[in-house]
Amino acid sequence: MALLEIESLSYSYDSVVKAVADVSFEVEAGSIVGLIGPNGSGKSTLIKNVFDLLRLQSGRVRIGGYRHDHPHARAHGMYLSSNDYLPEFLTAREYVAMTASLYGVAVDHEEAADLFRRFAMAERYDHLIEDFSHGMRKKTQLVSALVMRRPLTVIDETLNGIDLEALRLAEAEFERARDAGRSILLCTHDFAVLERLADRIVLLDFGQVIYDAPAGDLVEEHGSLAAMVFDYLESEAR
Amino acid sequence: MALLEIESLSYSYDSVVKAVADVSFEVEAGSIVGLIGPNGSGKSTLIKNVFDLLRLQSGRVRIGGYRHDHPHARAHGMYLSSNDYLPEFLTAREYVAMTASLYGVAVDHEEAADLFRRFAMAERYDHLIEDFSHGMRKKTQLVSALVMRRPLTVIDETLNGIDLEALRLAEAEFERARDAGRSILLCTHDFAVLERLADRIVLLDFGQVIYDAPAGDLVEEHGSLAAMVFDYLESEAR
Amino acid sequence: MALLEIESLSYSYDSVVKAVADVSFEVEAGSIVGLIGPNGSGKSTLIKNVFDLLRLQSGRVRIGGYRHDHPHARAHGMYLSSNDYLPEFLTAREYVAMTASLYGVAVDHEEAADLFRRFAMAERYDHLIEDFSHGMRKKTQLVSALVMRRPLTVIDETLNGIDLEALRLAEAEFERARDAGRSILLCTHDFAVLERLADRIVLLDFGQVIYDAPAGDLVEEHGSLAAMVFDYLESEAR
């Protein structure tokens, strides 16, 4: 069963150039999919369409089987952006509570506080976010996403700049989520992370799907994801 | 009629020390109230109680006549925090649309684009927020609050660091909002702004109301708001 | 004696429009001068000329009697910008030491640690700046400037967003600096701060000096600095 279905999605900001052009792919339940794209690939436009931040122009998006703008769809999916989009006047606990309330989800603050400890942020759960370093903010976002246990979580560069042990812990938690049948769409240029975690890779460029295949097959064919991507970027076909 | 009624509000984080201790004051419709408080005065705790970010422990808060946790109350009030709490992956237009959608309000994008022009940000309404300077982000927040036309808007240090002409324009817009019967609770240490705009001043310290009186009376009595506040901070009574 | 002498300073980025046009003014030893200017007034260009971040095209700038690009001039003046321009990988102590080393100045770390205590940041002097909130970063910058005891300090919006007691403490320290014969050029739109502290006010617009007079005279003539500035901005002459 597919938790995210994107079908013939097209979008244009100016009715002339297509930022996304007839894109289709799926994220199966219990899978981790890596989404790769250079600047202007249409990745952000696609994500904004999925989360109804841009009004769908053409094509179809379903989350958990529901149309993407259905309230049930909203409750199924969660988007974690790359930037420090955190309200500084809240404590971590208040932020997690506010996020849960926005999605209409009950969260276990004990579990969140426990993840804080494992992320080397013991005692910080009741501190104001304004005193957190960049790394701590990223980890706060990750914890908030993990305890929400949404069927589909889109993680957009959030792993950048976290420390090595947090990275390893995050990967373990992503694998646990996958084993529990949840799915993650992981946007990152850290190809080693993708080679370790991703079941499937989608490469976008100029609004189109260039590759959409099992990660293992792509690595076998090209030697590495980096080779695949960099060779493509240099190819004449582009 | 009071748009915001705070009655005997108390709050403690640890059941021992009271961060807010039996605070009562009102914000009348069509008025601008200045809220002043040093670190630890309870100002943030009070605001979080008003917007239901902390669960009320004792006392009563009403917005537009509704209990503060009633959906109608939520639609009446809006909180603008001091920090750059803006999603960088959105354009200004998308941010305004998302905010309006969260509050269930219809906004006029023409009006917002026009305010952008007057705030010296012509052409920027469809640009990504991640390319905005600090000053532009503050102005984006102000515009989003102004076009929402909420009966009660709490503005927490948002004027810091905007340019001189934006400050003057913001003040004119606040006065227009007041003339239209809307209210603003203005948290700032810029006493000159308060002397120009505020109808009433509330000074909090150690969780208690120290002053709550018409701004004109306080200025007449103390010479200036700065004299009032700094004299109080140095007084033995404190 | 003038610690800062600006004489017939002009600067153009494109050889057509003058960002600064024949500006002259002085900052006397033992004085606090308020520098006010709307966007595009030439304030930033002027400051960059003073600190040799832009190469002088026309006119003369002297700091402490030395040409502005003379090493002695560099040691006389210090620039505190409005933004969080702080190396996050350093502790506050390391930052103060690095700044002192850049200016070739010996600083008293005991005095700095004491100021940290008075600024409600006890224990923080040896912490990494990356964990500091915006307000704490501003206070760290202020402390580093205060312990440097430069004859001339330019403070550009650095007071925005600090807490009320820090503001009051900063003002007291500026007055102590003035009493000790040092000078401060204070760029801010907080007119109440200027009315409390400034001996003299310079208003720039379109690269020209509009007002340059004792603050008391200007307040007496116009009622308040705000009235003076806002009336000017609305005047036909502009």
Add this chain to the structure above:
Amino acid sequence: MALLEIESLSYSYDSVVKAVADVSFEVEAGSIVGLIGPNGSGKSTLIKNVFDLLRLQSGRVRIGGYRHDHPHARAHGMYLSSNDYLPEFLTAREYVAMTASLYGVAVDHEEAADLFRRFAMAERYDHLIEDFSHGMRKKTQLVSALVMRRPLTVIDETLNGIDLEALRLAEAEFERARDAGRSILLCTHDFAVLERLADRIVLLDFGQVIYDAPAGDLVEEHGSLAAMVFDYLESEAR
């Protein structure tokens, strides 16, 4: 010949625990060395010792053959930190000029402007940094480091969050620098980048060198750098 020699370096903040304990390694001219370390590994302390931001307590550091605190050593090495440590009131050109002036180096602004074009930032070289997004700031830092052509450049997580094509371009420039005999010490957790670029890997933990060997040998032995690091982090020996 070694551009960076670290010999028996130890450092303690409190005279009890050693943050760095008898560390020795070298960076050969014309090589790229990957430096990996979890939180608390001593990586930051080590780098601060190299650049004289902490006073050497024990051991020896040489850059380009000079003692690390010798003026010639300072001119040989350059440190690029992970955070947005950029003065917002400067344009990119002014920032590059200021950096060059601090190091006493002549830079080619044509080359810098050309790199801006290749980094998809054409026209931005004369814009204020305050309007740059995070990614653009990272690219500005990279360009400033590249045109400085320092014999030794330490790059600390600066590649995080830049776009895919910028990453590829940066890698190509690092390889050109290596071919020209310059060296780069690259601190990153992006193991795929290290597997593509690094000649040698140093893994620090608890202030000690755990691995110091050619990258190829380590990959051959452990399967991948990720496997090496994560296996080590889980090992009992730790």
